[in-house]
Amino acid sequence: MTSTPTTSALRPLAMGEMIDRSVAFWRGHLKPLFVLSLGYTLMGYIIAKTMVVATQRWTPLLYSPERDEIAKSDPTAMMGQVGLMTALWGGMFVLVIWIYWFAMVATARYVASAQLGTPVSAADGLRRALSQVGPLTGAYLLSLGWACLITLLLVLPGGLMLFGGAVLVAAKSNILGAVLVGVGTLLAVLGVFAAMLWYFLRFLLLPPVLAMEDLGAWAAFKRSGSLLSGRVEPGFLGRVVVRAMILFTVVSLILLSLHFVFTIPSWLVMLPYGSPFDASTLARTPQYLLVPVEILQAVAQAIFSPVNFVFCTLFYLDMRVRREALDLEQRLGAPEPSSPQAA
Numbered sequence: 001m002t003s004t005p006t007t008s009a010l011r012p013l014a015m016g017e018m019i020d021r022s023v024a025f026w027r028g029h030l031k032p033l034f035v036l037s038l039g040y041t042l043m044g045y046i047i048a049k050t051m052v053v054a055t056q057r058w059t060p061l062l063y064s065p066e067r068d069e070i071a072k073s074d075p076t077a078m079m080g081q082v083g084l085m086t087a088l089w090g091g092m093f094v095l096v097i098w099i100y101w102f103a104m105v106a107t108a109r110y111v112a113s114a115q116l117g118t119p120v121s122a123a124d125g126l127r128r129a130l131s132q133v134g135p136l137t138g139a140y141l142l143s144l145g146w147a148c149l150i151t152l153l154l155v156l157p158g159g160l161m162l163f164g165g166a167v168l169v170a171a172k173s174n175i176l177g178a179v180l181v182g183v184g185t186l187l188a189v190l191g192v193f194a195a196m197l198w199y200f201l202r203f204l205l206l207p208p209v210l211a212m213e214d215l216g217a218w219a220a221f222k223r224s225g226s227l228l229s230g231r232v233e234p235g236f237l238g239r240v241v242v243r244a245m246i247l248f249t250v251v252s253l254i255l256l257s258l259h260f261v262f263t264i265p266s267w268l269v270m271l272p273y274g275s276p277f278d279a280s281t282l283a284r285t286p287q288y289l290l291v292p293v294e295i296l297q298a299v300a301q302a303i304f305s306p307v308n309f310v311f312c313t314l315f316y317l318d319m320r321v322r323r324e325a326l327d328l329e330q331r332l333g334a335p336e337p338s339s340p341q342a343a
Contacts, residue, residue: 010115010327013318015237015247022251022311025111032110032122033306040103041302044096045294051092056283059085063283098140101207105129105136107309108211108316115317116330125211132210138217139210143203151195158187201244204228208316232322244315251311255304262300265293 013021026033056063059081067078106122106129113120129136165180206224209215215223231238237246267276269289274281320326 010317010321010330012232012322013314015243018247018311018314018318019250022307022314025114025310025314026307029110029114030303033107033310034303035122036107036110036125037103037306037309038299038302040099041298041305043099045298047092047096049291049294051088052282055085055088058088063279065280067280094144098137101136101140102129102133104207104309104312105132105211107306108208108313111310111313112208112212112317115314128211135215135217135220136207136210139206139221142217142221143199143206146202147195147199150198151192154191154195154198155188156191158184158189158191160184162188197245201241201248202228204244204248204312205316205319208313211313212316227316227319227323232319240319247311247315251308255308258304259301262297266290266297269293 061067061078061081062085106125108125109128110120110122110125113124161180162184165177165182165184168174168177168180171177203224205227206220209220209224209227213220213223228240228244230240232240232243236242270276270281270285273284317326
């Protein structure tokens, strides 16, 4: 393991330097970061696998090879099962994201303490996360409420256009209606993706705040927003949100690429039973072949996903250094180095 940085290493970081330091810290502290991430990834896998089994039982039409014909012959039944699956997977994502935040609080405590020259163990980071369950849950619920409002605003234009197109199609104005349906669907999908990106950016620093500052849910909610507001340098790239968006996108693309690579073995296992991108193939593939490969995929995810946790923590420290002179505060509060004794 590499040596722990001293408080003198705290200084404003360039964007490329922040990614380099995140990867370097991850490489130097691989074992404790893996331990902190493994519980999150395994719990996420267990929840997702349980959801797949449950939806195969409760929404069998969606896994049927004849689902297109069923949708035409009995659209009501198909729409009912689509609604049920959407609700189930939505609930699953709410739970998984909470677990993700919990893991990030524990990891942020470990990373930030090491960067500040007061390293703690992985167990200490986990204890900090457990002590913050109340504020974490409260802030998470606040974030979900805020996210629902933003999603509604971003999806509303496309939704209205989609609804208008459907009305025109029903009124036999097929060409204009089809155009409005297509454009409305595209705008609605883009609105959903924009809302997801906004959510992860807006609350990027909330877990590190909870990890390092003794604040309640509402105070942490506001604190994370204030750290991401305004600018820290002149120019477009000096806006904090722009810096966060660029860095978060780069780190996410790196991790998504790795996730894609580790997903290939499960696709190869499913390939003899049909297209890996067909839901009915998942239902036909024997679980004794699929589960071992998926567990290896979850372990690989536990190895690499802490890079994102480290980056979020370093970004939090960088904002405090730039806005609050945290580096000077740490140096002033650090003990004087001992001078060597004369021979």
